[in-house]
Amino acid sequence: xxxxxxxxxxxxxxxxxxxxxxxxxxxxxxxxxxxxxxxxxxxxxxxxxxxxxxxxxxxxxxxxxxxxxxxxxxxxxxxxxxxxxxxxxxxxxxxxxxxxxxxxxxxxxxxxxxxxxxxxxxxxxxxxxxxxxxxxxxxxxxxxxxxxxxxxxxxxxxxxxxxxxxxxxxxxxxxxxxxxxxxxxxxxxxxxxxxxxxxxxxxxxxxxxxxxxxxxxxxxxxxxxxxxxxxxxx
Ligand code: ATP
Numbered sequence: 261x262x263x264x265x266x267x268x269x270x271x272x273x274x275x276x277x278x279x280x281x282x283x284x285x286x287x288x289x290x291x292x293x294x295x296x297x298x299x300x301x302x303x304x305x306x307x308x309x310x311x312x313x314x315x316x317x318x319x320x321x322x323x324x325x326x327x328x329x330x331x332x333x334x335x336x337x338x339x340x341x342x343x344x345x346x347x348x349x350x351x352x353x354x355x356x357x358x359x360x361x362x363x364x365x366x367x368x369x370x371x372x373x374x375x376x377x378x379x380x381x382x383x384x385x386x387x388x389x390x391x392x393x394x395x396x397x398x399x400x401x402x403x404x405x406x407x408x409x410x411x412x413x414x415x416x417x418x419x420x421x422x423x424x425x426x427x428x429x430x431x432x433x434x435x436x437x438x439x440x441x442x443x444x445x446x447x448x449x450x451x452x453x454x455x456x457x458x459x460x461x462x463x464x465x466x467x468x469x470x471x472x473x474x475x476x477x478x479x480x481x482x483x484x485x486x487x488x489x490x491x492x493x494x
Pocket of ligand 1 (some may be wrong): 277278279373375378379385400449451452453456
């Protein structure tokens with residue numbers, strides 16, 4: 261990767277289990293899209309086919325998670341679901357996904373969006389610390405993470421990382437070995453998670469306004485199958 265000057269096409273990517281998709285994911289995608297401005301043409305939300313790091317017993321079928329995402333994203337032209345991880349067998353490694361993106365869209369800069377807890381876990385990802393060869397990161401803090409703490413966290417991952425003048429509104433930026441940048445984007449973190457939604461659902465409680473309406477309609481349609489999957493983890 262080379263530091264982008266906005267002259268090349270760009271695309272943001274938000275990977276996740278989306279089990280189910282929720283408003284935290286959508287607000288992250290919408291606000292990152294706005295903050296990145298002319299650097300990207302849009303945001304791809306990429307449902308993970310086989311998460312390498314999560315228990316898969318409670319994972320809804322890929323088809324249903326992707327269908328929920330597509331339904332939720334239908335009114336948002338700059339956000340789309342990409343099902344490419346279902347085309348590969350085995351664990352869905354982000355390294356492989358980004359390589360597939362480079363093959364499909366050569367000359368594009370990719371901005372991988374993620375929450376700070378996931379950013380801290382990069383050393384546990386397949387070739388996680390080499391990912392700056394393939395993408396920039398846009399990191400959204402969960403909790404009270406200050407820009408200085410973000411820079412410390414980044415140096416703990418890559419000791420040679422150094423501050424870089426590119427920055428998104430209100431944030432800071434670090435240059436990483438491999439050429440990618442790590443942007444700190446201080447957005448409000450909505451207090452919603454897929455785990456809590458699954459708990460509420462299994463308890464028979466409302467998940468209104470946590471799951472986008474169009475996705476919620478699919479959850480309701482597949483109520484019995486969903487209970488079977490989500491109960492498996494109880
Ligand atoms: P689970 O509760 O099952 O672990 P999750 O709600 O964290 O799931 P994922 O699909 O694993 O959802 O998350 C995909 C990406 O979205 C990750 O980078 C994660 O940090 C980020 N994310 C999850 N919840 C939020 C939120 N409320 N606000 C901003 N980003 C979020």
